[in-house]
Amino acid sequence: MIRAKDDPLALFADWYAEAEKSEPNDPSAMALATVGADGTPSCRMVLLKGYDASGFVFYTNYESRKGRQLLAHPKAALLFHWKSLRRQVRLEGSISQTTPQEADAYFATRDRGSQIGAWASDQSRPLESRFALEKRVAEFTARHVIGKVPRPPHWSGFRLQPLLIEFWQDGAFRLHDRLEYSRPAAGAPWSTRTLYP
Template sequence: MTKIADIRTEYKLQSLAESDVAANPVEQFSKWWDAAIKSNIDEVNAMTLATATPTGKPFARIVLLKGFDEKGFSFYTNYESDKGLELASNPQAALLFFWKELQRQVRIEGTVEKLSAEESDVYFASRPEGSRIGAWASPQSKVVSTRNELEESFLAYEKEFKGKDIPRPPHWGGYRIVPKQIEFWQGRPNRLHDRIQYSLQKDNNWKIERLAP
């Protein structure tokens, strides 16, 4: 039986030098994103979202990236879920992408803001019908007695919206993580990994530094 401590992978696919990276971290992320897309990684947009209460109690879960640009990185959820309540009381978060096929990680830290109602409406309208109904039917993060309760709620909303446009629930929408720090990690042999960190400065320029692995 393999010991947990003996499980290890030797990283040797690529390297990351300061001379190779873009001056802007979003541009650099876009390059790595394109490489990840071309690598046919399963659920390439899956990312760990870490939040915390005002007292510092941490929480983490996987969510899906739904967009990124110079403004930040976006995802959608129920505002009344645990993560929604945590973000309302402490609007700071961290994201982590792990693309093991490329032996890469990207860590993003920043402040959080809600997307506009218009942005949330546009994305909600693009979702499959079942997902739109599910947003109404599920009291996300709340205790439910049985799965039947959820399924009955779904059927009730399905009946209510039959033949109609399904509006976005007022308790559902998008968030944007506005990055203050982004780190790009490339696995290297002997655990001497490449770590390039971008930190936003007061003049809104990005400082690029190498971190020890």
């Protein structure tokens, strides 16, 4: 049985800490679902880079498919699946952009190769050959031989402010435990309910 807490972030923090200890792969990996202009959903894996009362943060190229979709339709869903713990957490909510200062601070923590890659990759666009990508990496490496690599203007972060968080825990005979937190707007009190498996 999932033990409810008044604040779902406190419960998430407990589960995330357990995942960091036991999950053999990246516990910060989460599926991100967005929607295109025609209403078609799109899903891919991204990495959680921080969370607090203001939301769950991840970074990407704003000119990528997901970046364009989130800028046009600022709502999304996230899913954490920690197979080693037989648990998952679903989140749905509104999207906002991180501040340039937040993006700069995170970008500065990335290794230099990843920083160069953010400049070199025209993410989600057609790639004529692997050689073309390697050539762009070499070009941007040469441009930034000395000093810090600045953050590209098209690379920044998004924050999902959840309006729904569902905790799921595997149960015998598929009688899983499900606990849902929801609220009508950011900052409003959370209500909880248990759901049938």
